[in-house]
Amino acid sequence: MDEFALIRRLTGGRTGAEGPRGERVVVGIGDDAAVVAPTPGKHMVLTVDAMVEIVDFLPWTMDDESIGWKAMAQNVSDLAAMGAEPRYALVALAAPKGFPPERLARLYAGLYACADFYGVAVVGGDMSTSPERVSVTITAVGEVEPGRALLRSGARPGDAVFVTGPLGLSAAGLDWLLRREAPAEAWAPLVAAHQRPRPRPEAGRALVGLANALNDVSDGLASEAGEIAEASGARVVLDLAAIPVAPALADYAAFAGRDPLDFILSGGEDYELVGTVAPERAEELLAALREAGAEPAIIGFVEAGEPGAALRRPDGNIEPLGKRGYNHFG
């Protein structure tokens, strides 16, 4: 099968013009580049993320459909973290010669399932061979109102810190997958959180004009809060007692003999959003997030001080938090 036949098989002949957002896709898959019509008066938001076998996932923790889903999801999440509406994606796939076409087909099925779920049109890509490992690099394009993109740098002393949902489930799911050959029924929600994460673009849209700073939780909460703190030049204090612990995570932590907080602070890939909001708008923000399908919570506050993230223990002691999220090249 040559490259073009393979692309036709993987895309099912879709060019991106017939799917969601198709009305603004002028040229989709099949030429040197894609052409899209920007929504008048909007800014374009651009992000790229790679997922590499062995480095970002192991063959025995991720099935092929989940690899495709998650590669798309992490890019949708980056758009969500800017308050942008996801619109288009380009897919650069590299696989070894002789990689089974049916595995690629499953990977693409997962990728399209996620794109369709979030209303993203896949308008282009690149197919190449790699020496050994499969990797998927996705570029996602979204749109946001001019001047309204939500940055990490907008947190101000006095702000409340919020999250859009429970954290640590993905990391617990991975922990389980690395221990056991097959997922047990009891831990299925954790495994799903790891393999088929649900980013929060609707929540991100609801936060435009409401939140002061925003980040997605792709690394652990400690690392993400630290990024907001450093970009904003303020201290972000997380209130241990206020951080929600999902029942499934609590159960798993008890089973595994671990502190659930480890998964929350150091794990990643939950793709919930963490941000800050002026305290007088916190109630309004929580209501807007619930409206957008999220399960938000206020988990801390911002104060003047040495930039960085810190944790307040129930006894009132505050200790600095290292960046315990996953750090490439660390």
Next chain:
Amino acid sequence: MDEFALIRRLTGGRTGAEGPRGERVVVGIGDDAAVVAPTPGKHMVLTVDAMVEIVDFLPWTMDDESIGWKAMAQNVSDLAAMGAEPRYALVALAAPKGFPPERLARLYAGLYACADFYGVAVVGGDMSTSPERVSVTITAVGEVEPGRALLRSGARPGDAVFVTGPLGLSAAGLDWLLRREAPAEAWAPLVAAHQRPRPRPEAGRALVGLANALNDVSDGLASEAGEIAEASGARVVLDLAAIPVAPALADYAAFAGRDPLDFILSGGEDYELVGTVAPERAEELLAALREAGAEPAIIGFVEAGEPGAALRRPDGNIEPLGKRGYNHFG
């Protein structure tokens, strides 16, 4: 060095907002995604291309700066092939753990040199580890007037076929690099054509509203002409006697005991443009291309018939051309 320190070192602290096109970069490198302000009334053109060590280049044929230059250049060329003006780029780099930072720095120097040369703002990216090989995946964004993008499918019977410059030099340069340890002075222009190709976005812009179909010569001429033919549902006949052979290529072919036409038809990565134009506008097109710094030539014609590329020999015989360009998964 952690990931963020490495990114700062590689970018030299540039975010994309201070460089070319910087006036429309609202958020550059440093947040979850980049934000750019589309030029009102323009469409956005999107392309992605990966370059993978061993597959797309060998360590002994490409120095680090050339890898960066060429990775950017091939994307600029895809925009040129649509008639789009290059504007922004995102860089996804994957390198093995322990890859020398000074090699990455040289790769980035080449990548920025090409971006600056073509007025492209590097506004974002992704840095990850790879199991073994270095790879650079670049997404490029350009702009074009609505409805004016130049597609492969616009060729009509009666059109003249043109190229924007001599072909086969890059393939000859590669041939030399694979034979010899160091480039001899005599073949330096061929080696430069292979390592530091010069795509033709200015020529692409000049062709908007003038050419009927356009492609860039990233694979061999036979393959690119075949793509235009198939997309347009017509036969593209290349006139052997009219295809320009650069003196350096003729010399090298004689030295290597090869037919220069092999390099032209089957080699690739020249990043010149090939397209078609209504015959009555051919002179105007040639003048516009010369004005844009190209060395154009008319090399054939389009006729009704079985879609595909064909070659007319000096004796008048016409034979079908296979797609002899490089074909991933072939």
